[in-house]
Amino acid sequence: MNSIGSIVKIVENPCRKISSENNITVEFRAEIPQIRSKAIVKLIFWGKLAGDVINYYKINDYIMIEGYLFSQSKEASNLIKKESKEVQIIVLKVYPFLLNVDHLNKKI
Numbered sequence: 001m002n003s004i005g006s007i008v009k010i011v012e013n014p015c016r017k018i019s020s021e022n023n024i025t026v027e028f029r030a031e032i033p034q035i036r037s038k039a040i041v042k043l044i045f046w047g048k049l050a051g052d053v054i055n056y057y058k059i060n061d062y063i064m065i066e067g068y069l070f071s072q073s074k075e076a077s078n079l080i081k082k083e084s085k086e087v088q089i090i091v092l093k094v095y096p097f098l099l100n101v102d103h104l105n106k107k108i
Contacts, residue, residue, distance in 0.1 A: 003067070003069070004067060005064070007065075008062070010057060013028065014053055014058075024051070025044060025045065025046055026045040026054055027043065030042075030043050043065065044088060044090050045094070049093075052094075056099075063096060064096075071085040071086065072086050073085055
């Protein structure tokens with residue numbers, strides 16, 4: 001199994017999508033901090049967890065995630081026929097780690 005548990009930093013606003021089967025998903029890019037470089041991954045949330053992520057988490061928040069890791073090939077550009085791998089994580093559990101206090105005060 002390709003399971004992963006990590007702390008990530010949210011680098012783009014969560015985006016809600018509805019699939020053809022009327023399933024709600026939320027997708028956004030996040031950064032996994034590393035010693036030498038930073039890895040950018042795409043996080044995917046389903047169902048009730050997707051709604052919670054939209055409501056509570058914003059850019060620059062740090063969250064702890066647990067899920068499954070996989071990669072998907074995609075074409076880099078039309079001019080260059082080189083394929084690159086996009087790392088994606090289907091998140092099963094999420095925990096707040098360091099949240100930006102500004103947007104939390106607005107909800108109260």
